[in-house]
Amino acid sequence: MGILELFKKKSSGDVAKDRLKLLLVTDRANCSPEIMEQIKNDIIKVIQKYMDIDCEGLEINLTQTESEGKNGVVPALIANIPIKEVKHNDAKTEEKKSEEKKADDKASKEKSDDKNSKEKESKDSKSKGNKGK
């Protein structure tokens, strides 16, 4: 035990202090998961203008980091954003077009669905009417 303790770099008190400092950064920032989610979504929106990113793999966290200018640690927002592809302007417009197409397709599908259901209804009422007779 004694020899082992000599090789230990940090005492448990120091570990507690470091953990606490980090913990209080996030606590004090009062960043609720909802706010973090909003920040994340906004970051995605901005970066997607220029790059194709992996939205699922995107991670943002509030941590502490050693400041470069001053001595000591400062709170930091760290984002890990995996890039799938750097977009070109052409690619951007093409994607817009394809999105519009998709939207059109959806709309037309919905319309036809409406027709189908209306037809069904009318059929039902007819059959009911027949029974009555």
Place this chain on the structure above:
Amino acid sequence: MSEVIVVTSGKGGVGKTTTTANIGTGLAMLGKKVALIDTDIGLRNLDVVMGLENRIVYNLVDVVKGNCRTEQALIKHKKYPNLFLLPCAQAGDKDSVSPEEMKKLTDELRESFDYIILDCPAGIEQGFKNAIAGADRALVVTMPEISAVRDADRIIGLLEANDKKRADLIVNRIRMDMVNRGDMLSVDDVVEILAIDLIGAIPDDEDIVISTNKGDPLVGGESISGQAYMNICKRIMGEEVPLLDLNKKKSIFGRIFSKKK
């Protein structure tokens, strides 16, 4: 002239009630007229720590609801005639009193007492809001333990948000043997992390358990924690008292003995 002080911590079991009892008794010993209010409705304990549990007739809820006059509910301490306790109800919940009602009560007590000290329940809900409503200043009690310090930080934030301009820190239950070998946060560590003024540090002392067993606060006695509590009382009254050296807990013989172990 009179001051309303709330003793709070966020986390339970760090020594709010013990601190309230000792500081209240200490201020009374120093000649001040003191009212202690237990605000932990449903879990009253200040009465037993003070040794007054057999003398309760009316309680905080009775006073607030107008079932009795305030003076009728205040229990006068036999040993210290200028020390009074307003116990809380053992039945009912925290919602039976509102922050406005608490403020009205503390303002009423200001007229006849020098210090009104409120023992706050653990947590940050209704009970906490009630307890801080009428307070001028707060004593935040914590322990050199990660969870207690975290909760204290939260409480300090909430006190600031509620315009309690003055909050002082009490670091309770320090074990100097553990601090010295690096296995416990030191008082300095806790003060550095929480960044508020320290008003006192209390060692983890067997004598506290013994005094609670007897229902007789140890403030002002020979024990190191008794001295530490008395120093806090003096600091509350504005006196400048140097911090005790908690390492001097044991006599020389005691230290030699513990080293042999």
